[in-house]
Amino acid sequence: MILVTGGAGFIGANFVLDWLAAVGEPVVNLDALTYAGNLRSLAPLQGDARHVFVQGDITDRPLLDRLLAQHRPRAVVHFAAESHVDRSIHGPAAFVRTNVEGTFTLLEAARAHWGALPAGEKQAFRFHHVSTDEVYGSLNATEPAFTESHPFAPNSPYSASKAAADHLVRAWHHTYGLPVLTTNCSNNYGPLHFPEKLIPLMIVNALSGRPLPVYGDGMNVRDWLYVGDHCAAIREVLARGHIGETYNIGGCNEMPNIEIVRAVCALLDELRPDPAGSYARLITYVTDRPGHDRRYAIDARKIERELGWRPAETFATGIRKTVRWYLDHPDWVADVQSGAYRDWVSANYAAR
Numbered sequence: 574m575i576l577v578t579g580g581a582g583f584i585g586a587n588f589v590l591d592w593l594a595a596v597g598e599p600v601v602n603l604d605a606l607t608y609a610g611n612l613r614s615l616a617p618l619q620g621d622a623r624h625v626f627v628q629g630d631i632t633d634r635p636l637l638d639r640l641l642a643q644h645r646p647r648a649v650v651h652f653a654a655e656s657h658v659d660r661s662i663h664g665p666a667a668f669v670r671t672n673v674e675g676t677f678t679l680l681e682a683a684r685a686h687w688g689a690l691p692a693g694e695k696q697a698f699r700f701h702h703v704s705t706d707e708v709y710g711s712l713n714a715t716e717p718a719f720t721e722s723h724p725f726a727p728n729s730p731y732s733a734s735k736a737a738a739d740h741l742v743r744a745w746h747h748t749y750g751l752p753v754l755t756t757n758c759s760n761n762y763g764p765l766h767f768p769e770k771l772i773p774l775m776i777v778n779a780l781s782g783r784p785l786p787v788y789g790d791g792m793n794v795r796d797w798l799y800v801g802d803h804c805a806a807i808r809e810v811l812a813r814g815h816i817g818e819t820y821n822i823g824g825c826n827e828m829p830n831i832e833i834v835r836a837v838c839a840l841l842d843e844l845r846p847d848p849a850g851s852y853a854r855l856i857t858y859v860t861d862r863p864g865h866d867r868r869y870a871i872d873a874r875k876i877e878r879e880l881g882w883r884p885a886e887t888f889a890t891g892i893r894k895t896v897r898w899y900l901d902h903p904d905w906v907a908d909v910q911s912g913a914y915r916d917w918v919s920a921n922y923a924a925r
């Protein structure tokens with residue numbers, strides 16, 4: 574059995590579903606169910622004895638100790654985090670609490686658990702920390718992509734808190750020998766993505782005829798990876814990654830935000846045409862995010878070279894699957910667009 578944290582969020586839920594389909598090994602899924610956690614994403618697992626859901630916080634050490642003692646997982650896969658840069662600008666405290674203190678608490682609980690395991694289980698145990706390319710900071714248009722040895726230069730409260738967590742994970746390996754693995758991944762997109770992030774926000778706004786807010790000049794560049802490819806990469810690293818190493822994961826797919834938005838509009842024009850005209854008419858440029866990183870690019874050659882992983886989806890195939898999924902799941906979208914979601918969207922965009 575493995576212990577997954579944050580498995581009711583976007584990537585975590587995709588991972589748990591993917592893991593149970595591909596590997597079948599039972600999962601204890603610990604998630605605090607913040608605004609970003611959604612049990613509806615895990616509905617296909619209802620009645621599946623291989624999935625044990627526990628609502629709880631990664632800063633709760635007694636709970637972590639109880640779960641580890643009861644389930645004796647052979648690995649921890651750590652997704653739980655506050656993950657939205659804009660929210661980290663409005664309220665950084667939650668990011669330090671969950672991403673730094675939460676990761677610290679989980680590391681300490683995992684260290685105590687691992688230290689008491691019999692030799693064979695101790696050797697097999699892994700702590701997999703899921704992190705982001707944002708820890709490396711921002712690139713200009715011509716700089717080479719981030720490798721695993723690129724210096725950390727986080728610029729937002731979100732990326733600073735993730736960088737701090739990455740450092741703790743590294744130190745727990747070097748100081749205590751905890752068998753850790755870290756992956757730093759680029760921007761994910763795909764099903765079950767909370768509609769505060771760019772792609773799902775554009776899809777749900779377009780479908781309800783609302784403006785499509787694009788920050789600044791729309792030329793901020795990100796590398797985009799289909800979430801299913803991220804899940805597959807984590808499976809590979811967990812199975813065969815070298816202890817103490819970090820692996821960059823990316824889609825080899827750098828695109829400016831405005832192109833992403835245009836691609837979403839073009840697919841919606843094809844799949845759900847609006848009699849009022851192309852969805853692109855709704856694109857609205859708004860005041861940029863403070864300190865908005867200009868460009869991220871990932872050099873993912875290490876994971877390809879060492880573990881043979883590379884993305885299965887191109888952006889064209891992945892974005893088509895994604896748009897199709899949102900069109901096919903209006904109930905999921907309606908469910909996550911609760912009052913709290915609407916309040917946040919108006920707080921973030923009203924003054925822009």
Ligand SMILES: NC(=O)c1ccc[n+]([C@@H]2O[C@H](COP(=O)([O-])OP(=O)(O)OC[C@H]3O[C@@H](n4cnc5c(N)ncnc54)[C@H](O)[C@@H]3O)[C@@H](O)[C@H]2O)c1
Pocket residue numbers: 578579580581582583584585603604605606607608609610611629630631632651652653654655656657671675703704705706735757758759760761762767
């Ligand atoms: N989304 C991306 O593009 C991306 C890219 C690279 C890395 N990551 C990393 O992947 C991980 C998952 O990202 P996501 O986009 O799925 O995030 P998300 O915000 O969709 O989900 C986070 C989950 O963690 C849970 N959570 C938050 N605080 C918690 C706490 N204190 N205790 C227990 N659970 C808690 C939430 O309820 C939610 O279910 C994060 O660590 C993030 O930094 C994300």
